[in-house]
Amino acid sequence: MDIERFLVKEGKKLDLRDHPTDHSGDYSDKDAAAKDLTANIERMSELQDILYAQDVYSLLVVFQAMDAAGKDGVIKHVMSGVNPQGVSVVSFKVPSAEEMDHDYLWRCQRSLPERGRIGIFNRSHYEEVLVVRVHKGILQAQQLPSEIKADNDIWEKRFKHIRDWESHLYENGTRVIKFFLNVSRNEQKKRFLERISEPEKNWKFSMGDVKERTYWTDYMKAYAEAIESTSTKEAPWYIIPADKKWFTRLAVSEVIVKTLEALDLKYPVLSEERKAELVQARTLLEAESE
Ligand code: ATP
Ligand code: MG
Numbered sequence: 001m002d003i004e005r006f007l008v009k010e011g012k013k014l015d016l017r018d019h020p021t022d023h024s025g026d027y028s029d030k031d032a033a034a035k036d037l038t039a040n041i042e043r044m045s046e047l048q049d050i051l052y053a054q055d056v057y058s059l060l061v062v063f064q065a066m067d068a069a070g071k072d073g074v075i076k077h078v079m080s081g082v083n084p085q086g087v088s089v090v091s092f093k094v095p096s097a098e099e100m101d102h103d104y105l106w107r108c109q110r111s112l113p114e115r116g117r118i119g120i121f122n123r124s125h126y127e128e129v130l131v132v133r134v135h136k137g138i139l140q141a142q143q144l145p146s147e148i149k150a151d152n153d154i155w156e157k158r159f160k161h162i163r164d165w166e167s168h169l170y171e172n173g174t175r176v177i178k179f180f181l182n183v184s185r186n187e188q189k190k191r192f193l194e195r196i197s198e199p200e201k202n203w204k205f206s207m208g209d210v211k212e213r214t215y216w217t218d219y220m221k222a223y224a225e226a227i228e229s230t231s232t233k234e235a236p237w238y239i240i241p242a243d244k245k246w247f248t249r250l251a252v253s254e255v256i257v258k259t260l261e262a263l264d265l266k267y268p269v270l271s272e273e274r275k276a277e278l279v280q281a282r283t284l285l286e287a288e289s290e
Contacts, residue, residue: 001025001036001254008237014228016220021184022243030246037246040253041081047260048118052086053267055116058174061256062121064130065181066219067209068191069242070249071122074181077249078256079120088113091122100143104128104158105165115173125165126178129158129226134218159229166235176235177259179252180227181242185216 002025008014027033051057063071079087090111099107105125113119132138139149148154166176183191192213195205212219231237238255242248270278 001251003238003251003255003258006238006240006251006255008227008231008239010232010236012228014224014231016182016224016239019182019239019241021182021187021241023241024244024247025251027247027250033246033250037077037250037253040250040257041078043257044078044253044260045081045083047257047265048082048086050265050267051118051260051263052083052116054265055268056173057263057265058113058115059118059256059260060113060121060169060174060176061118062124062126062176062178063181064124064126064178064223065242066183066188066216067206067212068188068195068204069181069183070245071181073245074179074249074252075120075122078253079118082118086116087118087120089120089122092124092127105161109165112169112174124178125162126226126230129155129162130219130222133222134215155225156229159226162230163232163235166230166232170234175259175263177255178227178231178235178237179255180223180237180239181248182239183242185213187243188213 006019024033051059063074065071075089079089088111092107095104095107108121108125111119111121132142133155139154142149151157169176192205192210195201227237227239238251240248240251240255
């Protein structure tokens with residue numbers, strides 16, 4: 001799969017209309033994609049094992065999307081083959097009182113994956129330039145100095161904080177990739193209606209989501225600007241078509257595998273001393289009486 005077509009190149013003007021929501025590449029249906037998804041999940045599991053053993057790099061995967069775009073499903077499917085000890089998933093909701101008492105990157109910083117691990121952010125620091133931008137009242141309610149709340153350049157400045165923070169992570173061995181699951185407004189409506197009509201999906205439905213949908217155009221504007229301003233070589237954004245869930249999962253798995261493959265991953269090489277220790281341990285074990 002050509003993942004380059006989903007990549008947002010640094011410094012390039014972004015028009016979301018150039019990114020179809022229902023694209024599915026050379027794949028005709030779910031069955032055609034299933035084999036490749038399984039292969040990617042297996043490969044990810046192998047690579048994660050080395051990532052963990054090497055204990056040098058970590059991978060941070062950020063998911064942002066409108067409601068019902070399929071974030072939860074992608075995380076569940078794509079990470080299904082990976083050793084749970086090597087992965088953490090953090091969902092960022094409306095900030096708590098404690099979180100509000102800190103700068104907006106604080107809760108993200110403390111949720112970062114340790115070396116050797118994969119961290120998933122289900123929503124992220126980007127909410128601070130998305131929902132907070134769309135709903136003016138949220139920023140005004142934050143405990144920030146008034147001149148900061150009144151600053152017309154606040155979003156530009158936040159984009160810069162984010163770029164700088166992600167660059168800092170890169171320089172410390174954390175690879176950051178960011179996915180925008182690009183669902184159409186129509187497909188979202190269809191999924192909401194399913195949540196209403198299918199009893200086992202009722203729990204997923206929230207009246208707030210329907211209200212949020214009325215801000216669609218504002219969100220798309222905020223997404224386009226945020227993505228365009230923060231997609232860098234070190235921490236790229238990928239815009240993944242999300243009208244077909246099976247394709248979204250495959251494309252995300254493909255990008256993660258390729259990102260891990262691009263790292264210089266290798267199992268640690270044993271020192272002579274350690275090798276001698278293993279020989280000694282074998283001798284001891286073999287000499288044990290039953
Ligand atoms: P799902 O609905 O699938 O469970 P979700 O990610 O939509 O997943 P919710 O609990 O429905 O989870 O929503 C979390 C809400 O928190 C979203 O509306 C999001 O915009 C909001 N949120 C996240 N971060 C911030 C933030 N920094 N400031 C204000 N609101 C935020
Ligand atoms: Mg929700």
